[in-house]
Amino acid sequence: MGKYFGTDGFRGEANVNLTVEHAFKVGRFLGYYFGKDHKAKIVIGKDTRRSSYMFEYALASGITASGADAYLLHVTTTPSVSYVVRTEDFDCGVMISASHNPYYDNGLKVINSLGQKMTADVEQMIEDYIDGKTEELPLATRENIGRTVDYAMGRNRYIGHLIMTATRSFKDKRVGLDCSNGSAWQIAKSVFDALGAKTYVINAEPDGTNINTNCGSTHIEVLQKFVLEKGLDVGFAYDGDADRCIAVDEEGRVIDGDLIMYVCGKYMHENGTLNNDTVVTTVMSNFGLYRAFDQAGIRYEKTAVGDKYVYENMAQNGHSIGGEQSGHIIFSKFATTGDGILTSLKVMEAMLEKKAKLSELAKPVKIYPQLLVNVRVQDKPTAQADPDVQAAVKSVEEALGDTGRILVRESGTEPVIRVMVEAETEDICSKYVYQVVDVLKAKGHAVEGK
Template sequence: MGKYFGTDGFRGEANVNLTVEHAYKVGRFLGYYYGKNHKPNIVIGKDTRRSSYMFEYSLVAGLTASGADVYLLHVTTTPSVSYVVRTEGFDCGIMISASHNPYYDNGIKVINGSGHKLEAEVEQLIEAYIDSEEDYIPFATRENIGKTVDYAIGRNRYIGYLISLATRSFQGKKVGLDLANGSATSIAKGVFDAIGAKTYVINGEPDGTNINKNCGSTDMRSLQKFVLDNKLDVGFAYDGDADRCLAVDENGNIIDGDLILYLCGVYMKKRNDLANNTIVTTVMSNMGLYQALEREGIRYEQTAVGDKYVYENMLANGHSIGGEQSGHIIFAKHATTGDGILTSLKIMEVMLESKAKLSELCKEVNIFPQLLVNVKVKDKKAVLSDPAITDLISSLEKELGKDGRILVRESGTEPVIRVMAEAKTDKLCRETVEKITEKIKEQGHVI
């Protein structure tokens, strides 16, 4: 990770450690970088945060000042930006979003011309320009100054693409959607309505400050209650920029990313669509998933946390599905990034083609109790290199043996250390995590 760019772009609190000056300089550099041999075309989308408009205008100013033409998708999802970039020949795309973070944070995600997250070496060049005391990038003049174009039609084409992926009508199915007061509000209901579902929506009225607030894939309680109260067949929850999806079955149980990988992977194997008979996971995936995949004769691979790393593995090895426990699921045949709405459509496909309830599709997976706690710290690397902490972790791992595991890692987007334990019981998970978090506090690392 660089100084500004983490695993999911440049993220921080708006006008604190991610400012309009940062956005302007990102725009200036990208317009220059992609405009060395031609006039670049760059597309921008944003989520519903109050600060997203501010950053959009700053990026546009920087891009057009460097000579780029800018196409605005307005409020849309991260995967829609990726789709538009790769299908309509843009030099790159920019999504303004802090994904699952609170409304006061924001971020700048840059997507390259292939629809993938920007290469690390280009991010490093952007960082060097941001910190440079000399502005070495020339300003465009006269007819070379860039223009701005309303490009809502690009978002509409993406909506049409999603609708085209449905294998059956959703008629007769009662579907709940938790839109997290975010990007999905501009797309999801229209897609499900068009395919024939009886669609019920919650958290679909963004006001700039309520994105992800007690809702969406980071807080499933309201959707669980909503599904039960309305006797729905299934519920889907997205995060702020809708690149994640978690589900709720007809009984109100959460179907997380691991279970989604399982049910989709098993379905794809039966249809001979599971390339290399392999699913790509991250180190956060539950031991119960791996045991279930082994029973089904499905291989798996592990990557570092981040859908960026999952997709790199899929691309390098030709795998067709991969994802994260958090709900970033990538279907290589249809997308180059995690896509929450696409994921919900694929779950509907499995349910309809299998003629099964969602709970039935997941009943063979015995998920181990797992607890994840986030600890805000002064210096993430100092925590991970502290001998007192590493020695404790080693000791606890020996105690758990083969019946559990511990994962302590730094967040790629926040000043946070994530402490996770899996074990036979909830009590053992809690005790293990508490011992580690207490040691982090004792060593003086906590903010």
């Protein structure tokens, strides 16, 4: 990860550590870099945060000042920007969003011409320009100054693309949608209405400061209550930029990303569309998911945490579905990034084609109890590499055998070592997590009281 760009773009609190000057310079660099030998076209989308409008204008100013044209999708989802970039001959795209973060945060997700997250080398060049490590870029003049173009039609084409992915009508299905007061607030209902569902929508009144506030995929209890109160067949909750989806079955049970991957992966396996009979997960997926895959004859691969790494694996190996427990699910036939609305459509497909309730489809997965303890440390690599810590981890692995697992990893954003155990009971999880945590503390790696 770079100084500004992490695994999910340039993110920070608006006008604190992500400023309009940053956005202007990102626009300046992209307009210059992609416009060296032609008139570059760059598409911009944004979520409903108040600061997204500010950053949209700053980006567009930078892009046009460098001589490129900025196309505005306005309020839209991250996957829609990815779709428009790769299908409509754009040089790149930028999504203004901090995803599931609070409204006062924001971010710039830069997307390449293939609809994927921008490569690290280009992100590094942007960072060097922001920090003044490179020469100032030339300003376009006269007729070479770029234009700003209203491009709402691109968002409409994306809606059409979603509708076309459905295999049958949703007629008479009662579906709840929690739009998180974010990017999905108009798009999701439009899609489900067009497919004939009886659509019940909550948290679709964005005011610039209520995105993700007690709603959406990070507060799934709201949708659980709504589904039960209304007697709905299923519910779907999205995050702020709608690249995640968490479902709720008709009994009010949470169907997270792991369970969605099982439901959709097994359905695809049965109808012959699961490439290589393999689902791609991250190392954080639940042990119970892997056991269910084993019983269903489905192979799986594990990547580092981050949908970026999931997609890299899928692209390299030709796999057709992968994702994260958090609800980032990628269907490579239709998208190059996680797409919450698309995910909900694919869950509906499995339910309709199998003529089954979502609770029935997810039932074979026994989710194992999980305990995650974060230990703040002085130095992550030193703590991780300590022979006594490694010996403690190995001891737990041997004790658990094939009845559970332990995962010890460094946080990508904090001075923290994460110790996670999954096992058959919560007591077993607690016993083995603290067996490792106690060693970290005894060896002096932990920073107490911070």
